[in-house]
Amino acid sequence: MSAVLVVGGSGGLGREIARHFVERGDNVTVTSRSAERADEVAAELGAQGLAIDLTAPETIEKALAEVGELDHLVITAIEQSGNTVKPFSIEDAIKASTVKLVGYTEVARVLHDRFRPGASIVLFGGLGAVRPYPGSTMITATNSAVSGVMRTLAVELAPVRVNALHPGVVGDSPAWRERDLAMVTARTPTGRVTSTAEVVDATDFLLRNGAANAIDLHLDGGTRIV
Numbered sequence: 001m002s003a004v005l006v007v008g009g010s011g012g013l014g015r016e017i018a019r020h021f022v023e024r025g026d027n028v029t030v031t032s033r034s035a036e037r038a039d040e041v042a043a044e045l046g047a048q049g050l051a052i053d054l055t056a057p058e059t060i061e062k063a064l065a066e067v068g069e070l071d072h073l074v075i076t077a078i079e080q081s082g083n084t085v086k087p088f089s090i091e092d093a094i095k096a097s098t099v100k101l102v103g104y105t106e107v108a109r110v111l112h113d114r115f116r117p118g119a120s121i122v123l124f125g126g127l128g129a130v131r132p133y134p135g136s137t138m139i140t141a142t143n144s145a146v147s148g149v150m151r152t153l154a155v156e157l158a159p160v161r162v163n164a165l166h167p168g169v170v171g172d173s174p175a176w177r178e179r180d181l182a183m184v185t186a187r188t189p190t191g192r193v194t195s196t197a198e199v200v201d202a203t204d205f206l207l208r209n210g211a212a213n214a215i216d217l218h219l220d221g222g223t224r225i226v
């Protein structure tokens with residue numbers, strides 16, 4: 001049985017990743033900004049719940065105090081809206097970059113001596129890292145920065161393996177499932193969008209495969225090259 005922490009496991013992709021590991025028989029902890037919500041989702045999944053807010057990095061060490069030894073860490077957390085340069089919300093930009101740059105890094109720092117032999121980490125970026133669009137200024141900046149955080153952590157935390165997963169539009173995720181995705185599928189070489197099951201599978205691969213290290217895995221059906 002592996003010990004798995006999913007920071008951002010209370011919703012969206014993180015919740016389905018957490019569900020996958022619970023169903024596999026692992027000991028899983030999911031987080032939310034709200035302790036109540038973390039406990040609610042944990043009870044539904046058969047996991048443990050933990051409250052953590054990555055916009056307040058100085059609180060992260062205390063929030064993770066009860067976390068024991070880990071085999072796998074997945075960080076999907078995001079607090080972000082579309083934020084173009086015209087107009088530019090400084091408040092939103094600070095939150096978005098604090099979560100993905102400082103927050104992701106601080107979680108890894110706090111946990112660095114709790115990883116068991118063979119442990120691995122997956123950090124979540126996104127297609128916007130390499131495929132900018134109007135309104136993606138901070139999405140592009142923060143998700144490409146996740147690649148930088150991943151590469152330096154792969155060096156600093158070695159032999160712990162660290163990889164980044166960059167999904168395209170995940171059509172059945174809560175963020176997209178109510179929207180018309182015709183334009184997205186039309187410009188995707190595969191003619192379809194990424195599914196949550198494919199994101200879960202790719203996360204499992206990166207966590208499990210002993211040679212997978214310092215990889216930016218793009219899971220977008222090839223959208224980034226067209």
Ligand SMILES: NC(=O)c1ccc[n+]([C@@H]2O[C@H](COP(=O)([O-])OP(=O)(O)OC[C@H]3O[C@@H](n4cnc5c(N)ncnc54)[C@H](OP(=O)(O)O)[C@@H]3O)[C@@H](O)[C@H]2O)c1
Pocket residue numbers: 007008009010011012013014031032033034037052053054055075076077078079099124125126127166167168169170171173174175176
């Ligand atoms: N969905 C997609 O199509 C897609 C595409 C490309 C990339 N991605 C990437 O995949 C990751 C997951 O996306 P998603 O669609 O699953 O997001 P989501 O449904 O919005 O879930 C976000 C998670 O982050 C948590 N969270 C929000 N603010 C937080 C904070 N300040 N501190 C700690 N946790 C916080 C939320 O918990 P609470 O709200 O309970 O606090 C929730 O568990 C993101 O990093 C995103 O960039 C997603």
